[in-house]
Amino acid sequence: MSRADLRFFGSELGMVFRRRRNLALLVILACVPLLISIAVKASGHDAPGGSIFGGITDNGLFAALAGFLVLTPLFLPLMISVVAGDSIAGEASSGTLRYLLAIPAGRSRLLAIKFAAIVTWCLACALVIALSGLLAGLVFFPSGELTLLSGRVVSYGDGVVRLLLVLLYVTASVVTVGAIGLFVSTMTEAPIAAMAATLTLTIVSQVADAVPQLGRIHGWLPSHYWLQWVDLFRDPIITSRVGTGLLVALGYVLFFTALAWARFGGKDITA
Amino acid sequence: MVAAIASEGLTKRFGSLNAVDGIDLAVPAGSVYGFLGPNGSGKTTTIRVLLGLVFATSGSHVLLGTSTQRALPKVGALVEGPAFHPYLSGTANLLRLDAADRTADASTARARVGSALERVGLTAAAGKRYRAYSLGMRQRLGIAAALLRPRELLMLDEPTNGLDPQGTREVRSLIAALAGEGVTVFLSSHLLSEVEQLCSDVGVMSAGRLVWQGALADLRAQQEPYVRVETVQPAEARQVLESVGLAGVEAADGHVRARLGEARPEDVVAALVRGGVGVRGFAVERASLEEQFVALTGEGFDVSG
Numbered sequence A: 001m002s003r004a005d006l007r008f009f010g011s012e013l014g015m016v017f018r019r020r021r022n023l024a025l026l027v028i029l030a031c032v033p034l035l036i037s038i039a040v041k042a043s044g045h046d047a048p049g050g051s052i053f054g055g056i057t058d059n060g061l062f063a064a065l066a067g068f069l070v071l072t073p074l075f076l077p078l079m080i081s082v083v084a085g086d087s088i089a090g091e092a093s094s095g096t097l098r099y100l101l102a103i104p105a106g107r108s109r110l111l112a113i114k115f116a117a118i119v120t121w122c123l124a125c126a127l128v129i130a131l132s133g134l135l136a137g138l139v140f141f142p143s144g145e146l147t148l149l150s151g152r153v154v155s156y157g158d159g160v161v162r163l164l165l166v167l168l169y170v171t172a173s174v175v176t177v178g179a180i181g182l183f184v185s186t187m188t189e190a191p192i193a194a195m196a197a198t199l200t201l202t203i204v205s206q207v208a209d210a211v212p213q214l215g216r217i218h219g220w221l222p223s224h225y226w227l228q229w230v231d232l233f234r235d236p237i238i239t240s241r242v243g244t245g246l247l248v249a250l251g252y253v254l255f256f257t258a259l260a261w262a263r264f265g266g267k268d269i270t271a
Numbered sequence B: 001m002v003a004a005i006a007s008e009g010l011t012k013r014f015g016s017l018n019a020v021d022g023i024d025l026a027v028p029a030g031s032v033y034g035f036l037g038p039n040g041s042g043k044t045t046t047i048r049v050l051l052g053l054v055f056a057t058s059g060s061h062v063l064l065g066t067s068t069q070r071a072l073p074k075v076g077a078l079v080e081g082p083a084f085h086p087y088l089s090g091t092a093n094l095l096r097l098d099a100a101d102r103t104a105d106a107s108t109a110r111a112r113v114g115s116a117l118e119r120v121g122l123t124a125a126a127g128k129r130y131r132a133y134s135l136g137m138r139q140r141l142g143i144a145a146a147l148l149r150p151r152e153l154l155m156l157d158e159p160t161n162g163l164d165p166q167g168t169r170e171v172r173s174l175i176a177a178l179a180g181e182g183v184t185v186f187l188s189s190h191l192l193s194e195v196e197q198l199c200s201d202v203g204v205m206s207a208g209r210l211v212w213q214g215a216l217a218d219l220r221a222q223q224e225p226y227v228r229v230e231t232v233q234p235a236e237a238r239q240v241l242e243s244v245g246l247a248g249v250e251a252a253d254g255h256v257r258a259r260l261g262e263a264r265p266e267d268v269v270a271a272l273v274r275g276g277v278g279v280r281g282f283a284v285e286r287a288s289l290e291e292q293f294v295a296l297t298g299e300g301f302d303v304s305g
């Protein structure tokens, strides 16, 4: 990235992160691990150990994992769909796309900057879940050594490093939604339609994943490995399925960004 | 003369419609070129093709002697009305556009935005959100965006569309001032009066085709003289005019018109008097530009504004 590209990227981040709707979504996201912690605290009795929700009362760090567990299927993809679906379609619907291209921002360059901003948004969402869970956990629950899902006890610092890996894995997982959203966004001038279509695709993936008769294709679905980060909280870490999950994510990201590039590169901008 | 814009056989088809149909533009550098045509004649589509927003079905074009992508940093454009982010201020919107320009100098961005806003008289409204801008302010912000950097060519698509008379005057005098600084201006308009007032050259579009192109002065020179006879005997006057060989005779209540052609006006008057036509008034006039354009396009132009 050149200096000029960094400047454009900075401007794009400003568009995403200063937007009130997006900030509101981040606040809602931050509330979820907090509300889980309060609910667990208030219910007073322990869930069985060896599970993520059961671990919260032993160690607050599990509140962050519980946040990832409940948010990854729907709300997180919704948040990514909103920003990714808006990326190109939003500029098209407001007419600003024609002026960006006449600057000239460069079609490939604009797409690359938009995608970089989407990836940053994915990372920010995962970070907000992790931080909110971590802080809520520190306030309401013990924070010393923690028992992994496989039963071994590790230090809090070790747990935080694993949480960081989970955060990165979740980011990589939902970047697939971002890439799909970017592509859909080049297909329409209606941002809401792009958002809805993107979210619908992630839901279709999860529905298909839940149908046993479709077992043959499960491993190819974008959402199939999304919760595989639980392997990172075992000892030793089971890397094989996490690795497969990352490869599938990479495949989808490459496929849909290439489609978006092919589509956008030759598209008539008539909006 | 060097061409600021040149195209050959430029064509854009939308489905079965030839929105732009094989046009050969030649816009001289330094000119103010009026791209005139009724609504739907293909002006905006042409501008989109020239700016690289839409891909031509066939034909080629050159901007400032080079490809579109290379020329664009030296081109300021207003296409089909202004478009900005409603919740950003005028300043923030211009900074956003400037940030997208990989050849712009970030360190001078604020100063350039400030002077562009000043140029169009928006300094006082610079911090207001775009959504609070009036139509005239929006149009001027669009022009400010085209002026963010020194330009060699301005492509302005109907820059006075929707403005009140005051706003129209302001925008026109701004364009005249810019043209005075040596910038080539390519101005699309459906208003003949606007083109007459501002332009040195003109291209006339009709249903996707460029039906006439050249210096406005050349078009005026082509204007045919005609005679106008005021009389209470239009039928008799018509007979006389036809008998002395004038073509295109049109009789209306109270007057008769005919193309003068090669005839001498004094002979026509003499013939009328001999024929017993009571002449109340006689004049040799030239066809208005309006009539010439109607003849070229088969359609009338909006002459208001």
Ligand SMILES: Nc1ncnc2c1ncn2[C@@H]1O[C@H](COP(=O)(O)OP(=O)(O)O)[C@@H](O)[C@H]1O
Pocket: A270, B014, B017, B019, B037, B038, B039, B040, B041, B042, B043, B044, B045, B046
């Ligand atoms: N995206 C499009 N799809 C189909 N037809 C279009 C599109 N854009 C413009 N047209 C048609 O092309 C013709 C020329 O339109 P336009 O260039 O906007 O004319 P003008 O700017 O002179 O009013 C019109 O008939 C219009 O309906």
Ligand SMILES: [Mg+2]
Pocket: B040, B043, B044, B045, B080, B157, B158
């Ligand atoms: Mg138009």
